[in-house]
Amino acid sequence: MLKKVLILLMCLVIPLSFAGCKNNKGSGSSSDAEIDQFAPPAKGETIAIMKTSMGDIKIKFFPSVAPKAVENFITHAKNGYYDNVIFHRVINDFMIQGGDPTGTGMGGESIWNEPFEDEFSEKLRNYRGALSMANRGPNTNGSQFFIVQAPSDTITQDWIDQMKSNKFPDDVVAKYKExxxxxxxxNKHTVFGQVYEGMDIVDKIAAVEVGxxxxxxxDVRILGIEITTVP
Structure with missing residues (x-):
């Protein structure tokens, strides 16, 4: 019951809107190649090791789908922009959010010093473990991001029915359920990465006491983000 209440409360903050999810794509969705969001990164692929005060989180990226979001995150990481930044918003069974150097949830900017556009795609979804851009509305991406933490038991029959009624593909509905x-x-927040190792750390962060x-x-801090390649 608590999980249902939490999800309903979050819907008051982030309006539920499935309309147009099938066809509303951003500039990063031109690639025709199939993408397995949950496949491990390949040899030579660029990854991030997010070192937090509670442990390491390893992330792969999807530059063919969300090139600007990936470039923005990687450049900020290399420049130390995220070093010692806190996770300023944490909601268990939902997500953990960071990337604001002010720690208030009101700050941060992109590497271009201005907001950049959304890069939506049918190829990537806000599944558990997704790394997505936080925003204040359409095309307002800056430096803030979140990692989806919601587990499978938060996908109730109500959500399944909503997805089906709004023509989500069967395989997408099944994956969300799984x-x-x-x-x-x-289609509200750009997915540009996926945690492939360290979801136990994400769960630990999500479970901390909040005010x-x-x-x-x-404080739960990002000590630094190492950008490297898979050997």
Whole structure:
């Protein structure tokens, strides 16, 4: 019951809107190649090792689908922009959010010093473990991001029925049911990466005690983000 209440409360903050999810694509969706969001990264592929005060999280990227979001994150990471930045908003069974150097949820900017456009695609979804851009509305991406933490048991029959009624592909509905995630954020927040190792750390961060505005009572920090390649 608590999980249902939490999801309903979040829908008041992030309006539920599946309309247009099938066809509304951003500039990063031109590639025709199939993408397996959950496949491990290939040899030579660029990855990020996010070193947090609670452990390491390893992330792969999707530059063919969301090139600007990937470039923005990797450049910020290499420049140390995210070093010692806190996860300022944490909601268990939903997501963990960071990337704001001010730690308030109101700051941060892109590497271009201005917001950049959304890069939506049918190829990537806000499944559990997705790395997505936080925003204030359409085409307002800056530096903030979140990692989807919602487990499979948050995908209730109500959500399944909503996805089906809004013509989500059968395989997408099945995957959400299998792994969890936040389907109402598809076509609202650009997915540009996926955690492939360290979801146990994401779960630990999501479970910390929080206070006002869902901010952890004790800071959880990104110590640094190493950008490297798979050997």
């Amino acid at each position: 792994v969890g995630g936040t389907p109402w954020l598809d 006002a505005n869902d901010k952890p009572v004790k």
